[in-house]
Amino acid sequence: MKKLLMLSIGLISTSLILAQDITDAVRYSMDEIQGTARFRAMSGAFGALGGDMSAININPAGSAIFNSSHASLTLGYFDENSDVAYFNNTNNATNSNFDLNQLGAAFVFSNTNASSSWKKFTMGIAYDRSADYDRDWFASGVNPTTSIGEYFYAYADGQRLDEISALPGETISAAYNEIGTFFGFGNQQAFLGFEGFIFDPVEDTDDNTAYTRNINGENFNQQYAFASRGYNGKLAFNLASSYEDKLYLGINLNAHFINFERSTFLRESNNNATSSVTDVDFENNLLTTGSGFSFQLGGIAKLTEEFRIGLSYNSPTWYRINEETSQYLATTRIENGSNINQIVNPNVINIFPEYRLQTPGKLTGSLAYVFGSKGLISFDYSVKDYANAEFRPTSDVFFSGLNNDINNALDNAIAYRLGGEYRYKQFSFRGGYRFEESPYADDTFFGDLTGYSFGLGYNFGNLSADIAFSQAERDINYQLYNVGLTDAAFIQSTFTDVILTLAFSI
DSSP states (O other): OOOBOOOOOOSSOGGGTOOOOHHHHHHHHOOOOOOOHHHHHTTTOOTTTOOSTGGGGTOGGGGGGOSSOEEEEEEEEEEEEEEEEETTEEEEEEEEEEEEEEEEEEEEEEOSOTTOSEEEEEEEEEEEEEEEOOEEEEEEEEESSOOTHHHHHHHHTTSOGGGSSOOTTOOHHHHHHHHHHHTOHHHHHHHHHHHTTSEEESSOSTTOOOEEESOOSSOEEEEEEEEEEEEEEEEEEEEEEEETTTEEEEEEEEEEEEEEEEEEEEEEEOOOTTOSEEEEEEEEEEEEEEEEEEEEEEEEEESSSSEEEEEEEEOOOEEEEEEEEEEEEEEEEEETTEEEEEEEOOOBOEEOOOEEEEOOOEEEEEEEEEETTTEEEEEEEEEEEGGGOEEEOTTSHHHHHHHHHHHHHBOEEEEEEEEEEEEETTEEEEEEEEEEOOSBSSTTTBOOEEEEEEEEEEEOSSEEEEEEEEEEEEEEEEESOSSSSOOEEEEEEEEEEEEEEEEEEO
């Protein structure tokens, strides 16, 4: 059915209609450079090494390590396997995709002035996919205490009836749109619940603010489906130089791109004698697009021919984000011994005003030891304070409260990566380990990530081919809704990547 496009845009206060939360800040603050096969095989420990196109995204000085111009292209197979536990039941979900995740080139210009200490300059451009949002999973179980009806009741409780209901003769679409424009997202949720007979007013008057539930009792059969698509991409424009071939300095100017789609669907049923509403279907859809800017500064120093240190700073990313949402509700109720189906389908796309998000910056220190032509070992240590994520404008009452919640819920997170490489003739054997701390102060909500990797490369001369395998694990408790039905599905995920890179020296 062709949807009726109705704009729910507030003209004065964006706080009336926005529905962002902490998970949005975390989603766009986390970066997972998937990178080249060599980069991935060593778990991304390249901050003091350089000489790889994806290493430029860790430390922009890394392009000055190249002795000649260099280009690479990377394809990857990405698989996520999850066990999803919800009360008395566990489901398995598998997601996989094959995609281009890296493409870039660096051009090396030697300084023709032999007396200059600045030996060469490099210019580069590199695209890396920094997050993959393709995900599907399903949770089901019997909730012993809480119905989805509590979600709608929580938004209705204390609200005037005339602010969550349609005017006489007003259509569902028009009422939903007007309520969203003037009273906000929360009142829209209450409107859906009222029109779906999930609750009734105590008094049928405009100024009524008390309501009675039509879903009661215990043991609610719930099925929750989650599907998302999209990516977060980063395009880096790089400049770097080397001083006496001992000090390497670089800068990146980065463009960021967000494309994220999410759809959730909950189906609930009960056979409680105290419930007049026995079945509920509730669908929510979100489309997010955005663009952003950040910069990076970095340096690598050769303390000896073998020992190198690196330091890099990633600025915050300043995003401008647009969102659209749509919703659908259907219920079945018992009235005079008969089942009556009620469909509340506004056919309205809520288009929200553009908002801004500043993600936290990151500082990375690196060490590397190079065993001549035989191999190397490298270590990176990063610090990022997720509590510095900030929605803007901060003068907005809603954003101010949300930023306070971010300060309380999120925390400083460390990450470290260890990688090694051994070369034998044209072959390179690689391995790595990584650990990333949870961005949440309570890591039972969103766990730490641990992973390992290994890979193989072959150098043909001006052409090299590399392959990598990596696997990582993370557990999260995914809360179904922010209010009312706040129970969580426990998700244990294993991420497996197989990556192939072709690299060219010019």
